[in-house]
Amino acid sequence: MLAYSKEHPLLMTLLTALLLAATALCVFAWVKALRAAKRRQKEKEELVRALEYEKQLRKDFAALDRDACAAVSAERLTEGVCTYLQLWLETQPDLTAAFDSLTEPQKLAYALGYVIQDSRKSLSHFFRANGKPLTPWALRAVEELIGGPYAAIFREAYGAFDEENEEVSLLPANIQAWNASFAALRQEEPEALYAEARAFLLAHLEELARLGGPSPVSGDCGVVS
Numbered sequence: 001m002l003a004y005s006k007e008h009p010l011l012m013t014l015l016t017a018l019l020l021a022a023t024a025l026c027v028f029a030w031v032k033a034l035r036a037a038k039r040r041q042k043e044k045e046e047l048v049r050a051l052e053y054e055k056q057l058r059k060d061f062a063a064l065d066r067d068a069c070a071a072v073s074a075e076r077l078t079e080g081v082c083t084y085l086q087l088w089l090e091t092q093p094d095l096t097a098a099f100d101s102l103t104e105p106q107k108l109a110y111a112l113g114y115v116i117q118d119s120r121k122s123l124s125h126f127f128r129a130n131g132k133p134l135t136p137w138a139l140r141a142v143e144e145l146i147g148g149p150y151a152a153i154f155r156e157a158y159g160a161f162d163e164e165n166e167e168v169s170l171l172p173a174n175i176q177a178w179n180a181s182f183a184a185l186r187q188e189e190p191e192a193l194y195a196e197a198r199a200f201l202l203a204h205l206e207e208l209a210r211l212g213g214p215s216p217v218s219g220d221c222g223v224v225s
Contacts, residue, residue, distance in 0.1 A: 074194035082113020111137035127161035
């Protein structure tokens with residue numbers, strides 16, 4: 001039987017190398033596990049924040065108050081009106097029929113709210129998370145209520161993600177470019193970017209609030225500024 005002694009330097013070298021390799025492997029596994037844990041924690045925190053944000057929107061926009069709506073940012077107003085419409089749609093037995101029953105301004109407001117919410121992750125996330133009949137109305141909304149480079153990028157992505165469009169290729173490089181350009185536009189001046197949408201929503205606020213019968217805009221309840 002071999003002994004661990006100076007008489008066997010080769011064996012000692014081999015054992016040392018094996019020990020170092022095992023240590024390195026353990027460290028690698030530990031670092032990988034730590035990174036995975038941090039990633040899961042980050043995802044959990046992001047989910048909690050998203051749920052809390054959605055909960056607050058539902059609370060603030062359970063009804064539409066003109067003064068309060070006029071006091072919030074354009075982006076939050078758009079999300080809030082969308083949430084108000086969503087709360088009503090969720091109570092309907094047939095979601096598709098209920099959406100079809102919305103007026104044109106209501107459909108535009110609803111679709112634009114989803115564009116703002118779901119494209120926070122990326123523009124491609126919006127198209128992967130949604131389909132017809134929402135996406136065609138989203139295209140109309142960004143073209144009519146925003147326009148400019150924002151609408152141009154959205155239009156390109158819409159054509160590529162449209163399953164019925166066989167003329168446009170959905171290339172990863174294109175998706176990355178659209179995501180980057182769209183995110184940059186959103187971060188520049190969001191208030192100016194959604195200014196026309198804000199004016200549209202405030203101008204049609206009474207119609208937007210009317211769901212399933214008369215529902216006039218109130219002045220003493222609803223959105224919390």
